[in-house]
Amino acid sequence: MPLQPEDPRLTNYVLGELSADEMSAVEQEADSDPSLRQKIQQLRSIHLKLRENLTTPAEKLQPRQRENVRRKVRATDRTRKAISLPALRESLQAWVIPASAAVVLAVTTFLLMRMPADDSPTSAQGTAAPKSASTTIAKSMIAPSPPVAPEPVPAGIVQRGTITPADYPALDLPVQTKPSSLEDIAKSIRQNRQRPPREAVHLEEILNHFSFRLNGVVAIAREAVNGWHPDNRGNRTGHRLATLSCEMIACPWKPSATLLLVSIRGNAIRDCSAKLTYRPNPDNISHYRLLGYNPTQGQVVGALPTSLRANTATTVAIEIEAIKPGGDLGMLDWATDDTAAPSITLNFRRDAEPSDDSRFAALVCTFAQWLAGELPDAIDAEIISALARESSSAALPPDHREFLELIDQSLRL
Amino acid sequence: MASSVELGKKALLTAQATRPPNREKFIMQAVADFESPLIGYAMSILHDLDLARDVVQDTFVRLCQQDLITVEDRLKPWLFTVCRNRSLDLVRKDRRCQSLEDSPWQKVADSGLLPDEQANLQEQQTELMSYLDRLTANQREAILLKFQHDLSYLEIQKITGLTSSNIGFLIHTGLRRLREILPEDLRL
Numbered sequence: 279m280p281l282q283p284e285d286p287r288l289t290n291y292v293l294g295e296l297s298a299d300e301m302s303a304v305e306q307e308a309d310s311d312p313s314l315r316q317k318i319q320q321l322r323s324i325h326l327k328l329r330e331n332l333t334t335p336a337e338k339l340q341p342r343q344r345e346n347v348r349r350k351v352r353a354t355d356r357t358r359k360a361i362s363l364p365a366l367r368e369s370l371q372a373w374v375i376p377a378s379a380a381v382v383l384a385v386t387t388f389l390l391m392r393m394p395a396d397d398s399p400t401s402a403q404g405t406a407a408p409k410s411a412s413t414t415i416a417k418s419m420i421a422p423s424p425p426v427a428p429e430p431v432p433a434g435i436v437q438r439g440t441i442t443p444a445d446y447p448a449l450d451l452p453v454q455t456k457p458s459s460l461e462d463i464a465k466s467i468r469q470n471r472q473r474p475p476r477e478a479v480h481l482e483e484i485l486n487h488f489s490f491r492l493n494g495v496v497a498i499a500r501e502a503v504n505g506w507h508p509d510n511r512g513n514r515t516g517h518r519l520a521t522l523s524c525e526m527i528a529c530p531w532k533p534s535a536t537l538l539l540v541s542i543r544g545n546a547i548r549d550c551s552a553k554l555t556y557r558p559n560p561d562n563i564s565h566y567r568l569l570g571y572n573p574t575q576g577q578v579v580g581a582l583p584t585s586l587r588a589n590t591a592t593t594v595a596i597e598i599e600a601i602k603p604g605g606d607l608g609m610l611d612w613a614t615d616d617t618a619a620p621s622i623t624l625n626f627r628r629d630a631e632p633s634d635d636s637r638f639a640a641l642v643c644t645f646a647q648w649l650a651g652e653l654p655d656a657i658d659a660e661i662i663s664a665l666a667r668e669s670s671s672a673a674l675p676p677d678h679r680e681f682l683e684l685i686d687q688s689l690r691l
Numbered sequence: 692m693a694s695s696v697e698l699g700k701k702a703l704l705t706a707q708a709t710r711p712p713n714r715e716k717f718i719m720q721a722v723a724d725f726e727s728p729l730i731g732y733a734m735s736i737l738h739d740l741d742l743a744r745d746v747v748q749d750t751f752v753r754l755c756q757q758d759l760i761t762v763e764d765r766l767k768p769w770l771f772t773v774c775r776n777r778s779l780d781l782v783r784k785d786r787r788c789q790s791l792e793d794s795p796w797q798k799v800a801d802s803g804l805l806p807d808e809q810a811n812l813q814e815q816q817t818e819l820m821s822y823l824d825r826l827t828a829n830q831r832e833a834i835l836l837k838f839q840h841d842l843s844y845l846e847i848q849k850i851t852g853l854t855s856s857n858i859g860f861l862i863h864t865g866l867r868r869l870r871e872i873l874p875e876d877l878r879l
Contacts, residue, residue: 286863293837295844295859324866325838331819332839335731337740339722343748347722350755351715533860631868664857668829 281307283317284604284628286533292321440567443560448611451554451594452571453542454583456480458487460681463649467688473649481570481646482594485639488677490593492541493633494525499552499612499619519550519614520586525636526607526626529597530644530665531656536598536626539639540610543591550615552586558608562600569595569643586614595643604628634669638678641665645685659689717759721766722751728840729774735820735835736778746781750774768846771836775850822873830865833858 281287281304290296291304308314339347441449459480466474499519521543529535542554558566586592598607607624632640644665648657666685674682726747733743750773754762762769823831832851836842837858844855853861 284867286860289863289866290844290859293844293859293862295855324870328834328838328866331816332835333816334728334839335734336727337730337734337744339726339730339744339748343744344722346748347751347755348715348719350752351718354714354755629867629871631871660854661857664829664853667851667853668827668861671828 281311281314283313288314288317288321292318292325438568438571438573440565442565443558443563443608447557447560449556449558449566449568449596450582451540451556451568451596452482452582453552453554453586453592455482455486455592457483459483460487464684467684467691471691473688473691476649476651477572479646479650480572481643481650483570484646485570485593485595485642486591488638488642488681489591490539490541490635490639491633492523492525492539492593492636492639494523495622495624496521496523497610497612497620497622498522499614499617501615517547518545520544520552520619522554522610522612522619522622524610524622524624525633526624527632527636527640528603528628530640531647531653531661532597532599534599534603536600536603536607537640537643538596538598538607538624539593539636540596541591541593542586542612544586544588546589549585549587551584552612552614553584554610554612556596556608556610558598559606562602562605563608564599564601566596566598569597570646593639595639600626634671637665638669641669641685642681645688649688663689714755714759717763718751718754721754721770725767725770726751729770732771732835732840733774733778735831736775737781742781743778746774746777749777765849768842768849771840771842771846771850819873822869825872826865826868827861829853830861830868833861834865834869837862 287296287300287304291301296304304314308318338344459478460483462478463474463484466472466478498521501517501519522540523543524538524540527537527539529537538556540554540556542552544550544552556566600607604626607626609624610622612619612621641662644657645662647653648659648662662685666682669678670682729747729750730740730743733746734740737743737746750770753773754770823834826834829851833847833853836847836850837844842850844858847853847858848855851858
């Protein structure tokens with residue numbers, strides 16, 4: 279993939295953290311692209327200044343603390359000598375090494391006898407060094423599900439899975455979810471000490487267990503004003519019917535993609551109907567995928583429900599693969615009570631700092647896919663731990679904190 | 692069979708040969724080399740100099756309890772890892788973190804600068820730290836470990852448990868954010 283000036287690999291290059299092959303690839307690209315060369319110079323200067331400014335503090339231990347350490351060394355030295363190290367070494371040499379060699383031989387023979395003809399992931403992990411217990415367990419428990427290619431379908435039928443703007447220039451989005459299944463999942467993890475069955479994991483229900491304040495563009499749909507009255511002069515707007523908000527964030531499990539989060543919220547007084555459609559920019563989007571909403575692959579027959587209940591909100595997430603990730607990703611069209619509401623144009627700025635809520639929503643989406651065994655090559659326990667640590671802070675709302683604890687528990691299963 | 696035994700004996704003999712001749716000397720040298728960087732690191736998590744010193748003392752006490760053969764070739768990341776875990780334990784216990792008002796960055800390294808130059812550098816560093824506090828905890832930690840403590844991605848990975856690619860991404864996005872929020876006079 280060609281390098282862009284904002285590619286993290288440039289930072290890694292300047293910090294000397296790329297392999298020799300990657301370094302030469304960056305250099306080759308930089309030679310032919312003055313903007314990359316300029317960016318590298320800029321990064322070098324930033325790194326130098328930062329090193330100058332971030333000098334090590336001069337604080338030292340107090341003399342009494344230093345003395346405590348010295349006393350501790352002497353105390354442990356005395357204990358170690360009391361065990362008589364040379365005698366211990368002799369006894370070790372006498373029987374541990376031959377015994378270890380025998381064990382290694384026995385295990386190797388056993389593995390060779392048991393080795394299957396095909397390379398199943400479980401057997402491969404069994405012989406590998408234990409990188410991380412949770413990762414190994416997680417990977418061995420999830421068998422990769424075969425991808426189902428989308429098929430052309432008649433208009434009006436909702437398509438799931440990865441689709442292209444050429445085949446699907448518009449995707450109707452759900453404005454409702456079923457009640458949250460997170461409690462059942464939590465019960466399975468906490469009480470039964472096991473991961474829930476894959477079919478019990480519904481990303482959209484877990485995501486909508488939380489409410490999000492997205493920090494992107496917001497549009498409001500208002501009730502049409504009926505009739506005209508002199509008292510209403512200058513007041514051309516009616517009551518708020520619904521609010522649509524969205525935010526885009528770099529996709530955690532696929533760095534080249536963007537995760538679009540869309541939240542539609544009803545008003546406080548009455549139900550209304552709402553229709554929400556994502557229209558990808560065909561010049562920029564190569565493919566996209568609505569997350570969750572079983573079946574996650576294939577087709578769903580029948581129109582989506584359009585009732586938006588009072589005082590409720592629904593959040594949906596779409597993974598978008600764009601040719602130019604920082605550009606125009608398309609539009610969100612919507613209507614309430616059959617009246618068109620202001621559309622939202624989706625322009626993703628990669629340098630925009632994501633809100634805490636969007637980070638958390640991205641974590642929820644990643645975790646739910648991991649639990650459901652989706653994208654096993656892209657999502658593992660390590661990425662979930664990293665995202666969870668990134669979302670963690672002292673000021674976390676209680677339900678978010680509880681969710682992080684649940685993640686922690688599930689990674690230890 | 693014979694070759695396995697030979698290899699095992701050789702490894703043991705090598706380990707014996709590389710055993711530090713004097714534990715006290717080795718550990719007190721480690722104290723001299725790493726006390727300041729570790730206090731700085733602990734302060735970036737705890738924001739309290741006294742607590743940071745206690746954590747670092749505890750880190751070296753734990754080093755005393757270790758078999759030095761197992762840590763001597765990865766001493767720096769080992770010390771940072773223990774220091775980090777102890778600091779985070781305290782944060783979890785006391786919830787004392789993320790204070791933006793009183794910066795603990797009172798002093799900078801003894802650089803041989805004139806007093807006014809040192810004061811200027813100190814002021815810049817204090818200000819820079821207050822902006823670093825506005826990054827996410829992970830971004831700040833990755834940047835400090837890389838630029839202040841000069842650790843490699845691999846060493847940072849061992850300390851924080853983050854993947855190398857994640858560390859690169861955190862540093863990249865953290866620096867970009869820093870450029871955006873820093874005022875003109877501190878602009879990197």
